Amino acid sequence: MVETFDKPEIRTPENLVYSKTKVLTDNVLSYCPGCGHGTTHRLVAEVIEEMGIQNNTIGVAPVGCSVLAYNFFDIDMQQAAHGRAPALATAIKRLLPERFVFTYQGDGDLAAIGTAETIHACNRGENIVIIFVNNGIYGMTGGQMAPTTLPGMPTSTSPYGRDTQIMGNPLKITELVAQLPGTYMVTRQAVHTPAAVRKAKKAIRQAFENQILNKGVSFVEVVSNCNSGWKLPPVKANEWMVNHMFPFYPLGDIKINGEMVK
Amino acid sequence: MKELKLMKGNEAFAEAAIRAGVDGYFGYPITPQSEVLEYLMAQKPYEQTGMVVLQAESEVAAINMVYGGAACGKKVVTSSSSPGISLKMEGISYLAGAELPAVILNVVRGGPGLGTIQPSQSDYFQATKGGGHGDYRLIVLAPASVQEMADFVGLGFDLAFKYRTPVMVLSDGVIGQMMEKVELEPQVTRRTNEEVAAQCPWATTGRPVNGPHRIITSLELDSAKQEIHNHKLQNKYKEIEEQETRFETIGCDDADYLFVAFGSSARICQKAVQIARAKGIKVGLLRPITLFPFPSKAIDSYSKQVKGILTVEMNAGQMVEDVMLAVNGKVKVAHFGRFGGIIPTPDEVVKALETKIIGG
Numbered sequence: 001m002v003e004t005f006d007k008p009e010i011r012t013p014e015n016l017v018y019s020k021t022k023v024l025t026d027n028v029l030s031y032c033p034g035c036g037h038g039t040t041h042r043l044v045a046e047v048i049e050e051m052g053i054q055n056n057t058i059g060v061a062p063v064g065c066s067v068l069a070y071n072f073f074d075i076d077m078q079q080a081a082h083g084r085a086p087a088l089a090t091a092i093k094r095l096l097p098e099r100f101v102f103t104y105q106g107d108g109d110l111a112a113i114g115t116a117e118t119i120h121a122c123n124r125g126e127n128i129v130i131i132f133v134n135n136g137i138y139g140m141t142g143g144q145m146a147p148t149t150l151p152g153m154p155t156s157t158s159p160y161g162r163d164t165q166i167m168g169n170p171l172k173i174t175e176l177v178a179q180l181p182g183t184y185m186v187t188r189q190a191v192h193t194p195a196a197v198r199k200a201k202k203a204i205r206q207a208f209e210n211q212i213l214n215k216g217v218s219f220v221e222v223v224s225n226c227n228s229g230w231k232l233p234p235v236k237a238n239e240w241m242v243n244h245m246f247p248f249y250p251l252g253d254i255k256i257n258g259e260m261v262k
Numbered sequence: 263m264k265e266l267k268l269m270k271g272n273e274a275f276a277e278a279a280i281r282a283g284v285d286g287y288f289g290y291p292i293t294p295q296s297e298v299l300e301y302l303m304a305q306k307p308y309e310q311t312g313m314v315v316l317q318a319e320s321e322v323a324a325i326n327m328v329y330g331g332a333a334c335g336k337k338v339v340t341s342s343s344s345p346g347i348s349l350k351m352e353g354i355s356y357l358a359g360a361e362l363p364a365v366i367l368n369v370v371r372g373g374p375g376l377g378t379i380q381p382s383q384s385d386y387f388q389a390t391k392g393g394g395h396g397d398y399r400l401i402v403l404a405p406a407s408v409q410e411m412a413d414f415v416g417l418g419f420d421l422a423f424k425y426r427t428p429v430m431v432l433s434d435g436v437i438g439q440m441m442e443k444v445e446l447e448p449q450v451t452r453r454t455n456e457e458v459a460a461q462c463p464w465a466t467t468g469r470p471v472n473g474p475h476r477i478i479t480s481l482e483l484d485s486a487k488q489e490i491h492n493h494k495l496q497n498k499y500k501e502i503e504e505q506e507t508r509f510e511t512i513g514c515d516d517a518d519y520l521f522v523a524f525g526s527s528a529r530i531c532q533k534a535v536q537i538a539r540a541k542g543i544k545v546g547l548l549r550p551i552t553l554f555p556f557p558s559k560a561i562d563s564y565s566k567q568v569k570g571i572l573t574v575e576m577n578a579g580q581m582v583e584d585v586m587l588a589v590n591g592k593v594k595v596a597h598f599g600r601f602g603g604i605i606p607t608p609d610e611v612v613k614a615l616e617t618k619i620i621g622g
Contacts, residue, residue, distance in 0.1 A: 076466035079479035088330030
C-alpha cells in the first residue's frame with residue numbers, strides 16, 4: 001500500500017476515486033478496527049465540509065470511546081464532563097447563535113449519566129444537533145452494561161446476560177425525546193452497509209441544515225457495533241447488530257419537520 | 263456615571279453582572295440566593311445588553327453551561343448556595359483543569375447535607391482547599407458588604423480572565439439577603455465576537471480559516487504531559503498568591519489582640535472592636551478579602567505585635583487552620599464560632615476574646 005502511495009504515476013487526478021475530508025485530521029483514530037465510530041466521524045466531517053461550515057462549527061466531545069473526538073475533527077471542539085455535552089452545547093449556541101453546534105455522544109454518556117441534560121436540552125428546543133452512537137455497551141471502560149444493553153445481552157457487569165428483573169430495562173431514549181416538543185427531527189440510522197452509510201449521511205446533513213431554521217434539536221441516533229465489547233469479529237458483530245439490535249432499535253425516521261412519522 | 267441604590271446583596275450581584283457586560287448567567291433556584299436569578303429574569307437584560315439568562319434543570323447543568331460559554335471566551339456567571347455548590351464541584355474542577363474563566367457565587371447556608379437556609383461560613387474549606395477532585399485552587403473573594411457583592415463581579419472577571427481560572431465569590435446568607443446602599447458602576451458594553459476572538463485566542467469561537475483548531479479539554483492520557491500541565495497550574499497559583507492577596511485592617515496599629523474574620527463575621531467583629539476598646543481592650547481586625555490567596559504574610563506580621571489572635575467564623579473552625587499555619591506557633595491562636603445558621607453577637611465575640619485569648 002505504501003508503495004502505491006509513492007508512485008506518482010498512479011497518484012493522478014483521473015485515478016482519484018476517494019479522498020479523506022479535510023475536516024478530519026490526520027491523527028490515527030483511537031477506535032477499534034470494525035467500529036462504527038470511524039464511519040460516523042467521517043460522515044459528520046463530510047457534511048461539515050460540504051456545507052462549508054468548518055470555520056463556523058463548534059463540536060462537543062463526550063466521555064466514552066469518542067472522548068478524543070476533538071483530536072479527529074479539524075474544527076473548534078470542547079470536551080465535556082460525562083453526560084453534560086448538551087448543557088455545554090446549550091450555552092455555546094445561545095451565546096454564539098450564528099455558529100453550528102453539535103454534540104457527539106455515546107449511549108452511556110447520553111442515556112445514563114446525562115439523561116437529565118439530554119431530556120432538558122431536547123425539551124427546551126435548543127437549536128443544536130445531537131449525534132448519538134448507540135452500541136449497547138460501555139466500550140472505553142471495558143464492556144460494562146449500558147442503559148441500552150439488550151435484555152439477555154452479556155456484558156462485564158451483566159456476565160450472565162442482562163436480567164431485566166434485577167437490572168432494569170434498556171432505555172429507548174430516542175423514542176422518548178421524540179415525544180418532546182423541542183425536538184424537530186429524530187431519526188435512527190446505521191453505518192454497517194454502503195446503503196446505510198448513504199442514508200445516515202443524508203440524515204446528518206438534514207440535521208445540520210435544520211439549525212438554519214432555528215426550530216429545535218435534530219437528534220440522529222446511529223445504532224452501531226462494539227466488536228471488542230461484544231467479543232465478536234467485525235463481520236459477526238455487524239450480523240449480531242442486524243439480528244439483535246435492529247429489532248429492538250428499528251432504523252428509520254421517528255420525527256421529521258417537527259411531526260411524528262406515522 | 264455611578265448610581266446609588268438601596269439593594270439586597272443578591273440583587274446587587276445580579277445588577278452588577280448586567281452592568282459589567284456579562285454575556286450569560288446560568289442558574290438554578292436555591293435559598294438564600296434565588297434573588298439573583300429572579301432579579302435577572304425581571305430585568306430582562308437580554309433585551310438591553312443581549313445578556314443570556316437561563317434557568318437550568320439543575321446546578322450540574324448550570325455549571326456545565328458556564329463551561330460551554332467560558333470555553334467560547336464569554337463572560338459567564340452562575341450562583342448557588344452550599345448544597346448546590348457541592349453539585350457544581352465536578353464542573354468547577356473541569357473549569358480549573360481546562361483553565362476557563364468564570365465567576366461563581368456561593369451564598370453560603372448552614373450544612374452539612376440540606377442543612378439550614380440560614381447564613382453560615384461552613385464552605386470555607388470547600389472553597390479554598392479545592393472542593394472538587396484534583397490539585398487545583400480557586401481565587402476566592404469574600405464580600406463583607408452589599409457594595410462588595412457588586413464590586414466583586416467586575417474584580418472577579420478581571421482576575422478570571424487575567425489568570426484563566428474560575429473565581430468564587432464566597433458570600434453568605436447575611437450579605438446576600440441584607441439591604442445596604444450600593445454605588446453601581448456605569449453600564450459596560452458587552453464585548454463583540456471580534457473583541458473576544460482578539461482577547462481570547464484560545465477560545466472555541468469557530469476554527470480560524472488558517473487554523474489550527476482550538477481544543478478545550480481537561481483530559482491528558484499521557485501522565486508525563488499531565489504532570490507538566492499540573493506544574494503550570496501550580497505556578498499560576500503561586501503567581502496569584504504573590505500578586506493578588508487582598509485584605510483590610512481596622513484598628514490594628516496599636517492592637518494588643520487581633521480578630522481575623524471574613525465576610526459577615528468581619529462586620530460583627532467591627533462592632534466587637536468598638537465594644538472591646540470601650541472596655542480598654544486594644545483589639546484590631548484583620549479581614550481577609552481574598553481567602554485564596556490567603557493573607558498569611560500580613561497575619562504573620564502581627565505575630566510579634568499582638569498577644570493573641572481570635573478567628574471568628576460562622577463554622578466549627580476552618581480558617582483558623584490557615585491562621586495557625588501563617589503564624590506557625592509564634593502567637594496564641596483560638597477560634598470562636600457559631601454555626602448551623604446561628605449568627606454570633608458582638609458581645610459574644612468580645613466575651614470569647616476575653617475567655618479564650620486574654621484569660622485563656
